Amino acid sequence: VQLQASGGGLVQAGGSLRLTCAASGRFFSDYDMAWFRQAPGNEREFVAAINWRASSSDYADSVKGRFTISRDHLSKMVFLEMNSLEPEDTAVYSCAAGRDASARPRREDEYPYWGQGTLVTVSS
Numbered sequence: 001v002q003l004q005a006s007g008g009g010l011v012q013a014g015g016s017l018r019l020t021c022a023a024s025g026r027f028f029s030d031y032d033m034a035w036f037r038q039a040p041g042n043e044r045e046f047v048a049a050i051n052w053r054a055s056s057s058d059y060a061d062s063v064k065g066r067f068t069i070s071r072d073h074l075s076k077m078v079f080l081e082m083n084s085l086e087p088e089d090t091a092v093y094s095c096a097a098g099r100d101a102s103a104r105p106r107r108e109d110e111y112p113y114w115g116q117g118t119l120v121t122v123s124s
Contacts, residue, residue, distance in 0.1 A: 003115030021095030
């Protein structure tokens with residue numbers, strides 16, 4: 001599966017953005033999906049994950065209540081709706097796919113497939 005992330009940009013604190021991850025290839029519906037982010041000078045960190053059936057999701061504490069992950073099997077897309085953005089959310093956001101990642105959705109090594117990142121910049 002190949003992944004392409006988009007939707008990043010510059011937004012003021014308190015604003016919203018919607019990131020999109022478009023998948024190509026077969027069996028998209030079989031994959032658990034996740035978003036990770038990496039801020040300048042920091043290690044990559046988990047943001048949100050959704051299982052293949054869209055029956056469960058997981059969020060980092062720092063984004064819980066502000067971000068929502070969803071997926072659409074027909075269009076083969078995964079979305080990250082980001083509200084109440086804070087300057088600390090500034091980072092390159094990447095989407096990832098993996099089979100059977102739902103047991104440990106926050107681990108990067110559960111996801112063998114990664115898209116290129118999209119930059120989100122939140123100004124204060």
